[in-house]
Amino acid sequence: MTTDPIATTLAALDLVADPADPDQFTGPSLPRPNGRVFGGQVIAQSLLAAGRTVPEGRLPHSMHGYFLRAGDDREPITFAVERLRDGRSFTARRTHALQGGVPILSMIASFQEEQPGLDYDEPMPRGVPGPEELTSAFELFAQVDHPVAKFWVDEVAFDLRHVGPPIYLRPDPHHERELGGRQMIWMRSRGPLPDDPMLHRAMLAFACDQVMLEPILRRSGRSWSTPGLSIASLDHAMWWHRDVRVDEWLLYVQSTPNAHGGRGLGAARVFRQDGSLVASIAQEGMVRVPLD
Structure with missing residues (x-):
């Protein structure tokens, strides 16, 4: 049986909301050869959990997270979101990703609505093969x-x-x-x-x-x-x-x-x-x- 990696990944990122707590969600883990939760997966899930509590139209512009423990890919992960601030333009959230009641990742993310401002960026290197x-x-x-x-x-x-x-x-x-x-x-x-x-x-x-x-x-x-x-x-x-x-x-x-x-x-x-x-x-x- 051939799997669809995109469909499998999207299913893992489709978090389930806790009906008793609007700031808590649950998600599965993708299987890994070493049995440990993939760090990119838990970052993405933590960010999406935070995003579910943010006013519409605000997207993440930064995040900072610490991997605290190795996660077990056989166990679900609980994502507990803390609402730190809702300003006129910016929103801040903290997410703890938990297994067995202890955090495997702690992350703070900041969200912003689209705004005008200065606009420049560093150029991409030239001559890179496509x-x-x-x-x-x-x-x-x-x-x-x-x-x-x-x-x-x-x-x-x-x-x-x-x-x-x-x-x-x-x-x-x-x-x-x-x-x-x-x-x-x-x-x-x-x-x-x-x-x-x-x-x-x-x-x-x-x-x-x-x-x-x-x-x-x-x-x-x-x-x-x-x-x-x-x-x-x-x-x-x-x-x-x-x-x-x-x-x-x-x-x-x-x-x-x-x-x-x-x-x-x-x-x-x-x-x-x-x-x-x-x-x-x-x-x-x-x-x-x-x-x-």
């Missing part, structure tokens, strides 16, 4: 006989295409420290999504967690298959600058300014194909590898 010129991650994983590779091909909702060598199976042979771990990836959902701007912003948060820590591995000359690698998201910060559709190609321009003490920091700017900057993202993660 996604049609690059190899999809699905093509690479289809050639690998491994349960994780099969999971990617069958279950992952986003198509990733690296500009330059991917580091799924082996390190970047051309990595150099002075390049700062810079990499570029095109990403798009595997199918069309509803015309819901709140959903697209949440799905961008969902998708980016797949790649935010990868520059740390690239800069250090490691790959995702490095023996003894232990990696996990610690916190996540995100700013949406403009409307975005994740069922259209987006370019992630990534870097890593620092790694120290078993932690590394990843950063990304996300561009539409027309060159508009739609989001900026930062994430710190625990990255532990056997030292040479």
Whole structure:
């Protein structure tokens, strides 16, 4: 039986409201090979839960969250929203994602109604090959006989295409420290999504967690298959600058300014194909590898 990754993901993001509490919701988890809740999923669900309590017409422009515990993908998640502020233009909400009565994620998000103002952005890098010129991650994983590779091909909702060598199976042979771990990836959902701007912003948060820590591995000359690698998201910060559709190609321009003490920091700017900057993202993660 073939699954539809988009339909499965949308079903997980369709939270159920608690009839006794308008600020509490429940959602399932998508299955993962390691049995842990995917961080991007719980970020997106927490954001959507907060959005359900916000005045109509206000969309998220920023969020800051901490991953506090590993979640169990076999158990549902409760999302408890706290109404911090409703101003004339901005709304602030805190969401706790709970399993077993304890938080696995705590997030604050700010929402704003559309307003006029200053308008400029950093330009997209020039001369970047388009996604049609690059190899999809699905093509690479289809050639690998491994349960994780099969999971990617069958279950992952986003198509990733690296500009330059991917580091799924082996390190970047051309990595150099002075390049700062810079990499570029095109990403798009595997199918069309509803015309819901709140959903697209949440799905961008969902998708980016797949790649935010990868520059740390690239800069250090490691790959995702490095023996003894232990990696996990610690916190996540995100700013949406403009409307975005994740069922259209987006370019992630990534870097890593620092790694120290078993932690590394990843950063990304996300561009539409027309060159508009739609989001900026930062994430710190625990990255532990056997030292040479």
